[in-house]
Amino acid sequence: MGKTVLAADLGGTNLRMAVVNENGQIEHRERCSTPQANSAEAIVSAIADLAKLCSDAVGQTNIKVLGVAIPALMNLGEGKIDIAPNLPMLDGVALEAQLEKALGLAVVLENDATAAAIGEHWLGASRGFENSICVTLGTGVGGGIILNGLALRGPDGTAGEIGHICVEPDGHPCGCGSWGCVEQYASATAVVRLAEELISTCGSIIDASRPFNAKDVYDAAKNGDKAAIETFRRMGNYLGLALAGLVNTLNPEAIVIAGGMSAAWDMFIDAVRAQLKTRAFREPALRVKLFRAELADDAGILGVSSLALAMGDKRI
C-alpha cells in the first residue's frame, strides 16, 4: 500500500482537511468552521478532530504526517507562526510543536500561497515548468515562487509576498502598512473600489447605492458596461505591471493566476499580456506562459500534501 498523508487548509473562515495518497488523489475530505475564539488551543483541537474523522473514514493507521497550509508569515525552521492577519490567535504560536504533541503525527507547515504554488507545480497548471510564479487574487493578493523546481521561502520564510509590490508610488493605503501595493489594485476588494471610483464619474448598470462585489462588476462587464470593463482593464494593467517586474527579475517559464478573481480572467488577461509585452524584456516575455490555476481550492491542500509525502526525503 502506498504512502498516505493528511493535508489541511486552515483559512480564516473554514478549516478543510483531506487524506491524500502519493499520486495526489484525495481519498477523503472533511471540513468545519474555523474556531473564532481567541485561542490557539481551539484551532489545534479542531485540527485534531478533523484528523481523527479523516483517519477513521479511510480506516488507515499508517498515516504519519500532516501538512497544514496557513495564511501567515511563518518561521518554518522553528515551526512558529510570526503573523497571521486572519488568524490572530496564532500570532507567535509554536503551532508545529503543539500539533505534533496533540496529534502524535509529524507536522509540516507552509504559507498558503506558497503551498498553492507547490500544488499547481506538482499537479496543476504549472506542472512540467521548473520556474513558476503563482499569484492568488482573492480578498488580498498572495504569491508563491518556484525556482529550479524548489519553493522559494527565504531565511524568514516570507519570500513570495508579491501582493505587496508597489505599483503606484502615491497609491491607496494597504493593510501591510505600505501604500500603492498591487493588492490594492488587483484583489477582489480593489476591483470593487476601482469600480466605485469609475461609477461615480461615468455611471454604470451597477446599482452603487447598495453594496456590490467583484462578481457584480464582472457580470456588468460581461453585459458591456463601460465602467466595469474599464475597471478590469485598470486592474489588469496594474497586475501586468507587477508581473512584468517579476518577469524581468526572475525569468519564470509560467505564471499561474489563482484565487476567486481568476474567474474574471477573460476581462483582465489582455491588459496583463499587453503590459508584459511592452514592459518586460523580449526574451523572458516571449518565454513566460500565463495560465489559469487548475486546482481551485485544492491547490493548498495538494501543495502541503506533497511536502508531507516528501517528509524524510528532501523538502521541496
Add this chain to the structure above:
Amino acid sequence: MGKTVLAADLGGTNLRMAVVNENGQIEHRERCSTPQANSAEAIVSAIADLAKLCSDAVGQTNIKVLGVAIPALMNLGEGKIDIAPNLPMLDGVALEAQLEKALGLAVVLENDATAAAIGEHWLGASRGFENSICVTLGTGVGGGIILNGLALRGPDGTAGEIGHICVEPDGHPCGCGSWGCVEQYASATAVVRLAEELISTCGSIIDASRPFNAKDVYDAAKNGDKAAIETFRRMGNYLGLALAGLVNTLNPEAIVIAGGMSAAWDMFIDAVRAQLKTRAFREPALRVKLFRAELADDAGILGVSSLALAMGDKRI
C-alpha cells in the same frame, strides 16, 4: 601550484583582463580600449591579445579557462549573446565558441551584473550571506541575484534585470521600451535629469546652463544645495521602493549597492532605508542588511573568475 584562470570584463569602453588564482588574488592585469568596429572578430582578437599578454606575464602554461563578464542578455546554454546594447557588434554572436576556437581555452560567459553579484558574494560585501541582491547604479541600473548560494539566471539567462522594475506607472520612457523603470530614477543619468527638473523650479548652486554630471549634483548636495539634496532623496525613495518589492518577494539577507553612483551612498541611503522600513514586511525588512560594494571595478572580474575556477566542478 594552485589553479589559475583568466577573467575579463568586457565593457562598452574598456576591456580589462586579469590572471586570478583560486584565492581570488589578482596576479596580473592588462587592459585596452574596446574595439569600436562593427565586428565581433575585432573583439575576439582583442581578448586573445590580452590573454596572451597575461599568460606571458605570469609565465604560466597551465591556464585552461577564461571567464568573461559582458553587459548583455545571453543564452548561457548556447554561449550566445542575445542583445548587448553597448556592444551591438555582438548581438546574436556565438561568442563562447568563437573565443574557445581563437584562444584554445575553455570559456565561460556571464552577464556583468550577475558576475558582480557573484564576486561580491565570494569576496566582497555579501560574503557569508546565501541570499543577496547586488544592484549596480551606473549609467543604467543592473542587478544580480544570489539565492541559496547560487546565481539566479533563469531559463533565458535574463533573470536579475531589476533595473527595469517599474516604480512610476506613467513615468519617464526607458531605453528598454517600457517607461517608469527604476533605471530612470536611480541611475547616474536619472540623477542628472531629476536635478535638472528641480533646478529649473527651485534654483541651485549648480550652473545648469552648461552640462553637469551626477558627481556635480553630489558635490552640490555635500555643500547643502537644496535641489541637489532633494534629487538624492527622490532617487533614494524610488530605489527603496523597488528594493522593498524585492525584499517582500525574495527575502534576501543582504543588498549590495555597487556602481559609480554608490559613491553618493551618504546622500541617498537614508531614503532607501525609510522606504524599506515602511514598505516591506517587518521580518524581512529587519533581516536585510544594506552594504556598499567592496570590490569596485573588480567585482565582475572576480565573479567570472570564480565561475572559471569552478569549471569542471558544478557551476554556481
